[in-house]
Amino acid sequence: MTSFDALLQHAVANPRFLAHTLETFARTEGISTEMLRLRLGCTPETYTALALCTHPRPTQFAADVDAIAVRFALDAGLLFQIIRRADAIAALRAGGDSAALMAARDREDER
Amino acid sequence: MVRLSTPAARRILDPRSPVHPGCPRTRLSSLRNPTPSPQASLPSREEGFALYARLRDGDPLASSDLCCAYFPFLIRFLRGCHPEADDDSLHDAVTRTLMDLIDRPTIYDPARTSLQGFLQMAARGDLLNALAAARRRANHQVSFERLTEAGTEIDGGGDPLAIVIVQDDDVAAAARVPPAVRAGLSPAEAAVFTLMAEGERRTETYAHALGLTHLPVSAQRREIKRMKDRIKKRIERAQ
Numbered sequence: 113m114t115s116f117d118a119l120l121q122h123a124v125a126n127p128r129f130l131a132h133t134l135e136t137f138a139r140t141e142g143i144s145t146e147m148l149r150l151r152l153g154c155t156p157e158t159y160t161a162l163a164l165c166t167h168p169r170p171t172q173f174a175a176d177v178d179a180i181a182v183r184f185a186l187d188a189g190l191l192f193q194i195i196r197r198a199d200a201i202a203a204l205r206a207g208g209d210s211a212a213l214m215a216a217r218d219r220e221d222e223r
Numbered sequence: 224m225v226r227l228s229t230p231a232a233r234r235i236l237d238p239r240s241p242v243h244p245g246c247p248r249t250r251l252s253s254l255r256n257p258t259p260s261p262q263a264s265l266p267s268r269e270e271g272f273a274l275y276a277r278l279r280d281g282d283p284l285a286s287s288d289l290c291c292a293y294f295p296f297l298i299r300f301l302r303g304c305h306p307e308a309d310d311d312s313l314h315d316a317v318t319r320t321l322m323d324l325i326d327r328p329t330i331y332d333p334a335r336t337s338l339q340g341f342l343q344m345a346a347r348g349d350l351l352n353a354l355a356a357a358r359r360r361a362n363h364q365v366s367f368e369r370l371t372e373a374g375t376e377i378d379g380g381g382d383p384l385a386i387v388i389v390q391d392d393d394v395a396a397a398a399r400v401p402p403a404v405r406a407g408l409s410p411a412e413a414a415v416f417t418l419m420a421e422g423e424r425r426t427e428t429y430a431h432a433l434g435l436t437h438l439p440v441s442a443q444r445r446e447i448k449r450m451k452d453r454i455k456k457r458i459e460r461a462q
Contacts, residue, residue, distance in 0.1 A: 118314040119290055122322050129286070164287040166325070176283050183284055
């Protein structure tokens with residue numbers, strides 16, 4: 113039996129990988145990666161393969177998301193939104209602008 | 224009960240919400256391709272080159288394909304070469320090899336060898352380096368314990384830190400290889416160097432490390448000798 117755990121641990125720690133993106137989304141939204149996996153409709157094996165993909169290229173973001181979704185039979189729209197949202201969170205964190213993130217949440221809650 | 228922190232998350236994760244505004248497409252489940260599992264089969268030489276080209280071009284699926292195709296194979300390969308190595312060391316070595324290639328695809332030159340051969344050499348080199356480092360740590364530990372148990376007086380007045388420094392010096396002297404030379408070795412050369420340092424003499428072991436097992440034994444010997452000579456020359460030049 114070969115465990116991909118070591119690979120996944122590295123991938124989660126590396127922002128180049130979707131593992132990192134999915135983890136960022138799940139953690140920020142207060143859900144488990146297991147719950148995210150189920151919502152994406154992945155088997156554990158497919159989720160592992162998905163997490164080991166690198167982040168879609170900015171120059172062909174939509175096409176790359178589509179290709180990933182087709183390969184793993186996922187909802188491209190859902191995947192697109194998750195990645196975009198995680199990217200926005202990462203960008204805010206990188207800018208150290210946690211107040212802006214909180215303000216954005218407040219506005220969304222008011223709707 | 225898990226609480227979703229934002230309305231956006233609730234919207235994204237609600238299975239009843241079929242429409243995701245601003246998305247390129249909403250539903251692709253009808254386009255079900257065979258999903259590769261982490262137990263995918265080993266690519267041929269040509270498929271390996273194609274996979275590498277996709278990795279170099281930044282195809283986001285290439286890293287996943289690389290890991291799924293080669294991870295189990297490399298674990299089996301290393302386990303066959305080094306049955307004495309524990310599972311953690313094997314997994315760490317293969318993980319490091321694959322992550323290095325994903326992070327820096329240019330470390331592989333397709334003109335020199337197949338992707339599989341490169342990965343085998345690199346993984347073997349990583350494992351041997353890790354095992355050698357573990358042995359050095361163990362030797363330090365044993366030497367330190369022996370010295371402290373015997374109450375040996377050494378320069379430094381018995382200061383434990385001084386004892387460790389003396390041990391480090393001993394190891395470096397035993398290796399007799401400048402760090403710059405070590406750092407300049409390719410993964411294949413590093414694997415051969417480590418085997419040489421361990422006193423390994425079997426052609427078969429070197430051939431495994433270099434991915435040369437498909438060659439006749441005479442060709443294996445030639446290649447191994449060429450690489451050993453190259454390493455020796457480098458060490459001589461540096462000293």
